[in-house]
Amino acid sequence: MGDPKGFMTTPRQEWPRRPVEERVRDWNEVYVPGALLPIISKQADRCMDCGIPFCHEACPLGNLIPEWNDLVSREDWRAAADRLHATNNFPEFTGRLCPAPCEAGCVLAINQPAVTIKNVECAIADRAWEEGFAPPRPPERLSGKTVAVIGSGPAGLAAAQQLTRVGHTVAVYERDDRPGGLMRYGIPEFKMEKHHLERRLEQMLDEGTKFRTSTVVGRDVGAAELKSRYDAVVIATGARAWRELPVPGRDLTGVHQAMEYLPLSNRVRQGDLETSPLSAAGRHVVIIGGGDTGADCLGTAVREGAASVTQLDIYALPGAQRDEDTEPWPTYPVRVYRLSAAHEEAGDLRTAPVADADARLFAASTLRLDGDREGHVRSLHLVEVDARRRPVDGTGRTLPADLVLLALGFTGPDREDGLVDQLGLDMDPRGTIARDPGFATNVPGVFAAGDAGRGQSLIVWAIAEGRAVAAAVDHHLTGSSRLPTPIGPYDRPMAV
Template structure:
């Protein structure tokens, strides 16, 4: 421990955000550049170096958090980078995008604000790149075995990097024109700028991983053909089949899926478009869904210049503190959190009819109504109780020129034909079935990430990629020294 009394003498201090009026005028990351390093050593000092660090168990990657907290407190950035990268291929991704279940499991969080684990992680990753602590690590020798990885999200990239470093020849197939999956076209740049992704991809290319973009397996190349060309195949396509909202008026123009809307805004940032054909500029926007994807839509609509933005959450507004009976420590609690997008909407007053941060809680959509041209003009809702039953007399309408459905995902997209061509068995939730070694019912074909687990967090996606890589390595060589942080049936800590 750098300072045995740090948790008593130093209050929690998070990475400060740029002023709202400044950051909503651009697409840069919301935090103040360079403002993390001056505070992070003291924040790392708050770690108590617990005898039993529950933060390890709360994170599926098994990150060695007390170890790199101590190294950061001592400003030994090289060793901190080594310990961090020992369990996480892409800490600059998780340090920006993960909701930090590790902090919920921090022992200090029992009665104080948790250690800023996520900020420390991000600081180490960024410093590692600045100081050149993350050079490419090509294998010393090749095994002569080949692996195809389908999907270039965090699961696919983690699996590909691990297998490449083990000496296998790996090719990653991506159906989009650029690599990264939802990190490329689903996550707005104000949460993670794309240069972080590009930097890792260049590292992987230098290590020997091959990439094939604009190639949908099952459509552009047959799934059986791909299987015959490689010794093993890893399916890491994600759970991109979005959930629908079956209410009257769903067919009206202007009622769109979040993942139809967000990629267009990202393509503007990539320079593919001058403006998005679904831009929220000047429109009354309603977002149906209270999760992170909905918040991403909120921040995007604010930056596009929406006339108003309201986000509907079917759940009641949670409290500010953990409910110790329902969600005891160290589980991840459902508490009131204010994301950067909600902070922006609250300060700018984007939703006069909603609560302070643009969210309407305990709100259920009844129907949409439109004009004579078939375009949506209003969303009709009702308040609901804890069992989602309508409360009499609470119905009302919100003006809506653009409605974005952010209701999550149910499983892998089957339109490309990959699942059917291989004859893959599916589980009861529509995800790809697999055994204890991540293997599907088709010999040599493995499944990992959201396509098999279901919609989850980025840390689980990377952990799945690392674990499936170990399973494939064992399948190809008879043994493996690659780490396997989780099994296919592991789940987050819960009551």
């Protein structure tokens, strides 16, 4: 470690955000440009190089966190970039989008604020691009084997890059007009500017990965036909089947899924549309769902100029610290009050005057939606619920709502395209693609990775699955593999 007393002498300092009034007027990332590098070496000094680094166990990628923290504290950026990329294909994505379970598992977090692992990771990744430490790595020779990867989210891209680098000819099939999956059309620009994605895609093209966009496998090209063209197929289509809200008024105009709303806003940023047909401008917006997708809708609606925005969370308002009985260290504490950039903005701007905190109403359950004579939603009726989600008498409330966004999560892969049925894939009871311990489906030569097999999860788990399935496919094609297998398909986050 660079400073043996760093964790005692240096307080935690995170990458500062731009002032709220400034950042809500644009779509740039919320952080102060250039403000991370001046503080990050000292922050890396806070890493204790503990004998058993639980941050390794907390991160499914197995990131070599104490090693690159030490290298950053010594400002050896090239070596730090090498160690970071040894386990993570896309650290600039995870450094911006991951909720950092590694920090929850930091040994320092037992009784102090954790090391800013996520910020260090982001600083290394950005410095690597600036200094040319992330060049394309095309294979020395081709294997003669071909692989189709269906889906270009983090799992699909990680699998494709790993397989390309060991010499297989890989084509990535993407249903949208540009690759990237939800990283392109689901994640708002203020969380990750798309030039980070474009840069990695250019790297992959230079390495030899091919992309087939605007192609829905199962509709534009038959799944069986595609399988016959390739020596192996990896299904990494994600979990796009969204949860519904079965309440009266769901069919009113103005009630939309979050993943109908967010892609349109992203297309405006891409230049495809002048304005979003679902823009929140001047409208009273209610977001149902308390997770990250709901927060993405919140930040987007604020920037679009909504008249008001309220987010409903069915869980009770959590405390500021983890509950050591139910979510002890080093598990990731789900029920902790966190203030995302979007919630900070909404709180400062008072987008929801009736909220319990920032823009959120907690322990809130939707009873029904009411509309006007033209069938457009105009109000939402809710009630407070107890810990068992039972209504509490006398707590009914009505909110104005002419745009209601459902951010209730996802259940598994979307089956409307016919891919699953055309291949005859077995499904598990959760509605995801069934796999054996080697990520293989019941159809020979067909593998599944990411949320399509795991269910809705974090970006780090998707990348880890992509890397692991690449090793399984490589072994299937050649009889052996030197590619890493960071996780198995049945591995799950640490839990009590």
